[in-house]
Amino acid sequence: MCSDQNHITGSISNHLENGQNDPICVAVTIDINDISDGALKVLKQIKPFWPINNVQFKIFTNGTTNKLIGCCIPKHNNNDEIPLGGEDNLNRYEVILIRIYGKNTEVLIDRQKEVENFKSLHRYGFAPKLLATFNNGLAYEYTDGKPLSKSDVYDEQIWRKIAQRMAEMHRDIDCVPLNEPVLWKKINKFFDLIPTKYSNPVTQQRREELLPPIHEIRAEFNRLYAVVSKIKSPVVFAHNDLLLGNILYDTSAEIVTFIDYEYADYNFQAFEIGNHFTEFAGMTDIDYTLYPPKEYQLDWLREYLTHYHKHDSSVVTDEYVHQLYADVNKFALVAHFFWLIWGHIQAEHSEIDYDFLEFASLRYNEYLAKRDAFLSL
Incomplete structure (x- = not known):
């Protein structure tokens, strides 16, 4: 996933602006059996000032292709732990989503093209910001909604x-x-x-x-x-x-x-x-x-x-x-x-x-x- 290729054919690529929208590339492979450890390694790169010990994890979906989890910290810095609960409570948190690719999904999906699409769609206002790529997934901003x-x-x-x-x-x-x-x-x-x-x-x-x-x-x-x-x-x-x-x-x-x-x-x-x-x-x-x-x-x-x-x-x-x-x-x-x-x-x-x-x-x-x-x- 971590590649220097920034080319995608077609007019959508013309909407990019000289790398200003490029995500961080983190050389990490997240073990599906130990998601929290790998997720924290990615978070340290994209959110270096987050209090890592306070991060809570929420599984959004196991999907039919990927696994999606949320990394969450309370928006207000205090010592009171806020119960994570359901999606209705997430507006009290800052949330980063981490999507881990399913095994062998690269046979179906061009992952480099997906990254370029993600960046371009963000520029057009149709996608959240892509924050990082890692060896077997993506990290990006949370979008409100069910x-x-x-x-x-x-x-x-x-x-x-x-x-x-x-x-x-x-x-x-x-x-x-x-x-x-x-x-x-x-x-x-x-x-x-x-x-x-x-x-x-x-x-x-x-x-x-x-x-x-x-x-x-x-x-x-x-x-x-x-x-x-x-x-x-x-x-x-x-x-x-x-x-x-x-x-x-x-x-x-x-x-x-x-x-x-x-x-x-x-x-x-x-x-x-x-x-x-x-x-x-x-x-x-x-x-x-x-x-x-x-x-x-x-x-x-x-x-x-x-x-x-x-x-x-x-x-x-x-x-x-x-x-x-x-x-x-x-x-x-x-x-x-x-x-x-x-x-x-x-x-x-x-x-x-x-x-x-x-x-x-x-x-x-x-x-x-x-x-x-x-x-x-």
């Missing part, structure tokens, strides 16, 4: 702010013709990373029980690609992973923030939105009946387009909204493919306690259930 629940995305006050924030991100970060969408290249790369045979025989057996052979899945994807690749969706700078846990809502400030930029890149506008809609089902107790109905989507898309086009009502016509609706749902099918392939790879490499093959199976079955209806739109 991850969304499955019901939050149906709260009109919240979903309108999500649509607005996404539109601002897609609109305000310039995209030039040279910025090719990452989607097809990434999916082909993921297909190539699927093991021909899993190293764990139990995993191999489970894969055979839950899913058809890879050559059948690839053939199905090729049929989908033949249709969806013809869609003329605009290319934007996209987050590409707007699941519920990557969207924070600050109730007091009524602000939505997107976090975690591992998959951020130039991509199709309709994929970003369709992928977000598939995530309404959640990552635990997955429930695809929560995929948003047409009426909800049309309202959401109109809100998005209104902000994307800076409230130019002459542009945002009913025909435009309905066309985006059709494109979004077709790209939602691609999103299912993207993550079911990802699940195959994680099943081989990840040490996180999550059933990646069941996840892949649920994604594939949902794709099959919705395929004909969505492709007919």
Whole structure:
């Protein structure tokens, strides 16, 4: 992670200012079994005046890719220890977040590009400040807010702010013709990373029980690609992973923030939105009946387009909204493919306690259930 490379192709890199936004590079590898020791070594570099003995740790999430912890000290210097408690109490603390990468996630994620995206998005006002990189993770400023629940995305006050924030991100970060969408290249790369045979025989057996052979899945994807690749969706700078846990809502400030930029890149506008809609089902107790109905989507898309086009009502016509609706749902099918392939790879490499093959199976079955209806739109 500690590298002298500061280059990223595309116009987003032009927004950086000669290294002034560069994080500190700390030559530390944090042991997942002794997080506090490694975290303190990183903190000593980025917060040398913190009273290290007073630091409290809070695990925010174990995630399906990484582990995220908060390093917290009371904002007011006194001898009274403030109970850490839940997120509602964190406004009494100064908090630094430390994200530790999951094992072998570099096969899926370009970590150097993630760092450059993080810095650039901060410059544009879409991300907190990145404070440090270390050998197997990042340290950055804390952002107020709670991850969304499955019901939050149906709260009109919240979903309108999500649509607005996404539109601002897609609109305000310039995209030039040279910025090719990452989607097809990434999916082909993921297909190539699927093991021909899993190293764990139990995993191999489970894969055979839950899913058809890879050559059948690839053939199905090729049929989908033949249709969806013809869609003329605009290319934007996209987050590409707007699941519920990557969207924070600050109730007091009524602000939505997107976090975690591992998959951020130039991509199709309709994929970003369709992928977000598939995530309404959640990552635990997955429930695809929560995929948003047409009426909800049309309202959401109109809100998005209104902000994307800076409230130019002459542009945002009913025909435009309905066309985006059709494109979004077709790209939602691609999103299912993207993550079911990802699940195959994680099943081989990840040490996180999550059933990646069941996840892949649920994604594939949902794709099959919705395929004909969505492709007919």
